[in-house]
Amino acid sequence: MKDSTALSQKAHETTSFYHHKAPLNADACWYLVDQAKHPEVLRLLFEHDPAPVYDLPYIHSEYREQAHDGPLVIQPTTRQSEEWLNGWLTEGKALALQGLQLTLEKIRNHLVSLNTVRAPHGDSLFRYADPATFGSLGASLSPYQRLRVLGPVTAIHGHYAGAGWSLVKDQSQAVSSELAELCSQPLVLTRENIAAVERYRRHLLATSLAQGNGLADDLVSSWFQQLIELSAPNEQALIEGAGLLVTQGFTRVLSEDELTTVRKTRQGADWSDTLETLATLTHSQEGT
Known part of the structure; x- marks a missing residue:
């Protein structure tokens, strides 16, 4: 019809x-x-x-x-x-x-x-x-x-x-x-419906992770978006990546230089390689 x-x-x-x-x-x-x-x-x-x-x-x-x-x-x-x-x-x-x-x-x-x-x-x-x-x-x-x-x-x-x-x-x-x-x-x-569900679920994940670590919701949401740009394959990967940034003491988004470093230095296409490279980043408040 x-x-x-x-x-x-x-x-x-x-x-x-x-x-x-x-x-x-x-x-x-x-x-x-x-x-x-x-x-x-x-x-x-x-x-x-x-x-x-x-x-x-x-x-x-x-x-x-x-x-x-x-x-x-x-x-x-x-x-x-x-x-x-x-x-x-x-x-x-x-x-x-x-x-x-x-x-x-x-x-x-x-x-x-x-x-x-x-x-x-x-x-x-x-x-x-x-x-x-x-x-x-x-x-x-x-x-x-x-x-x-x-x-x-x-x-x-x-x-x-x-x-x-x-x-x-x-x-x-x-x-x-x-x-x-x-x-x-x-x-x-439609694909738009499915994408909306994924965005909503990511929002809930970001809010939960932020509240559990005393961070702003917007910060974790921004991390999720950056991790997606770094080819995070699923929600579990987003949690792993954001959790690693929390452990590293990050309280800001990754800088463009840091994103470039991750893209250049990770050894392969596997998400584990990306996580290993993220773990080498040194946090500074200025992002330098």
């Missing part, structure tokens, strides 16, 4: 994604948990609710054999289970779903349609039940993508990396034939 002008305009006007520090008050009727991260959830559900209402979306798809490692959608039927799930929402272990006239079947069918995402490197499983997924991806979603993710749901709330997030649409909007057609198509993530 093509991104029609009318549907795109509606998506822009009626959907939004935002982070918030205030405690979540979702008033939700449905919750979603990633069993891969919390394999004990089904057992705990029965402890809190003697006759729970739940479903395993993977059972209704080609991923049936992975059903107990996939998403679990729950409608709490007791105050005890509702309080437990709302606590998990606040702890970043569950998502809360809201919507008008939602049924278990309607939610499950929509979630099944999100099992697979079309990405730049091919189709893959989509971890939509993990609060980290939309916590890092949500801000990069286009209005059209937001509408596709929500489908018949009017709001998804979660908590990730110390902040709440919400993906919402205007509850007064009826499900149109255009939306129904949109939800029959795969969710497509």
Whole structure:
């Protein structure tokens, strides 16, 4: 289905994604948990609710054999289970779903349609039940993508990396034939979406490393960018490189001369060679 002008305009006007520090008050009727991260959830559900209402979306798809490692959608039927799930929402272990006239079947069918995402490197499983997924991806979603993710749901709330997030649409909007057609198509993530997730994860890593060592967030973020320019292959390499600079006593960014020295004197293309060269740099506040 093509991104029609009318549907795109509606998506822009009626959907939004935002982070918030205030405690979540979702008033939700449905919750979603990633069993891969919390394999004990089904057992705990029965402890809190003697006759729970739940479903395993993977059972209704080609991923049936992975059903107990996939998403679990729950409608709490007791105050005890509702309080437990709302606590998990606040702890970043569950998502809360809201919507008008939602049924278990309607939610499950929509979630099944999100099992697979079309990405730049091919189709893959989509971890939509993990609060980290939309916590890092949500801000990069286009209005059209937001509408596709929500489908018949009017709001998804979660908590990730110390902040709440919400993906919402205007509850007064009826499900149109255009939306129904949109939800029959795969969710497509672009290279820009993937790059935004990587930037967000790097930001969280930089903040954590900075706070743990009494440094400014911007300094560690700048180190990460310099290390990427020095061909750091992954997040672990960024942590290794920044950790080495901390050990060496650096409290400023690397100078252009120091970057040039690293490029010229490292013995090979392996990241270990770059680390060895970084370890030979002598810190001075002036960068000389």
